[in-house]
Amino acid sequence: MSPQQLRYIVEIAKHNSISQAASALYVTQPSISKAVRELETELGITILDRTNKGVMFTKEGTELLFYAKKLLEQMESVVDHFNKAKITNVTKFSISSQHYGFAIEAVAKFMDYFAERKYELSIREGKTIDVIDDVYAGRSILGILSLTDLNKHLFERYFTSKFLTFTPLASMKQHVFLRNEHPLARLESISLEQLRDYPYLTYQQDDMLLHFAEETLNVDNLGKIVYLKDRGAMNNLLSNTDSYNLGTGCIVTNYIYPNIISIPLEGGNLIQIGMVKRNNVFLPEEILEYIKLLKSSLEKSMPKET
Numbered sequence: 306m307s308p309q310q311l312r313y314i315v316e317i318a319k320h321n322s323i324s325q326a327a328s329a330l331y332v333t334q335p336s337i338s339k340a341v342r343e344l345e346t347e348l349g350i351t352i353l354d355r356t357n358k359g360v361m362f363t364k365e366g367t368e369l370l371f372y373a374k375k376l377l378e379q380m381e382s383v384v385d386h387f388n389k390a391k392i393t394n395v396t397k398f399s400i401s402s403q404h405y406g407f408a409i410e411a412v413a414k415f416m417d418y419f420a421e422r423k424y425e426l427s428i429r430e431g432k433t434i435d436v437i438d439d440v441y442a443g444r445s446i447l448g449i450l451s452l453t454d455l456n457k458h459l460f461e462r463y464f465t466s467k468f469l470t471f472t473p474l475a476s477m478k479q480h481v482f483l484r485n486e487h488p489l490a491r492l493e494s495i496s497l498e499q500l501r502d503y504p505y506l507t508y509q510q511d512d513m514l515l516h517f518a519e520e521t522l523n524v525d526n527l528g529k530i531v532y533l534k535d536r537g538a539m540n541n542l543l544s545n546t547d548s549y550n551l552g553t554g555c556i557v558t559n560y561i562y563p564n565i566i567s568i569p570l571e572g573g574n575l576i577q578i579g580m581v582k583r584n585n586v587f588l589p590e591e592i593l594e595y596i597k598l599l600k601s602s603l604e605k606s607m608p609k610e611t
Contacts, residue, residue: 323341403436409557411601436449447581476576477576478574478575484543501527505548506539506549
């Protein structure tokens with residue numbers, strides 16, 4: 306099995322056609338067909354079902370496609386690390402995080418700390434499962450996310466299955482994010498019943514399982530929901546409407562609108578913020594420095610009652 310054969314498989318899946326894959330790779334169709342047949346013989350499986358309407362991946366072929374993508378991504382990461390970062394003497398790394406202002410503030414501090422050095426950073430914000438997949442696939446060296454007392458055991462098993470390690474940084478009770486002008490803003494704590502008539506903003510996608518959501522709330526019981534992907538859009542809506550969001554309660558000055566506040570949620574779950582990394586990955590000096598800055602930003606942003 307060669308990298309070239311894996312590239313052929315991935316390209317066929319992209320175009321759903323051997324001929325179009327050949328055209329995209331500037332090789333002949335017989336060359337790709339022969340490579341696929343040789344791979345089928347080597348592995349003892351059928352990768353493609355060939356029909357009059359084109360090609361379709363078999364069950365085993367679909368499994369092979371998954372591994373082919375992972376292997377090619379890891380190969381690219383190795384080449385990128387040794388051929389680019391070393392030659393150009395550039396500090397390069399990628400971090401994935403849920404939508405947390407303290408993680409971005411730590412990046413800003415990192416940029417100041419390494420102001421005299423060349424660097425190339427990639428900051429990937431996304432849902433919980435996106436963060437985990439980025440770290441597992443090697444797209445990011447570190448992931449920042451949170452667990453709750455409801456999903457902690459599920460995630461622990463999930464991390465073990467993917468050879469990942471989760472390191473806790475801080476724990477806090479769930480809070481409600483809303484604007485200072487909100488009708489409930491003067492309360493010392495807020496119940497879900499009091500929030501029932503207000504729009505709920507969430508990063509959770511409607512096709513995601515609840516235990517992978519960033520806020521453990523049963524959306525089936527809500528009448529007004531707005532799904533978002535962008536932290537800026539979240540802040541804009543929180544600041545200008547009577548909507549709300551559930552989360553850590555962390556307020557990072559200059560990284561959230563000044564009229565957005567957080568109030569404890571009555572009976573809220575315990576949230577544990579932490580870092581996830583691959584078991585076999587050694588964290589370089591630059592990442593260790595970022596972690597120090599992350600801890601500092603997190604501590605300063607945490608709710609006072611915590």
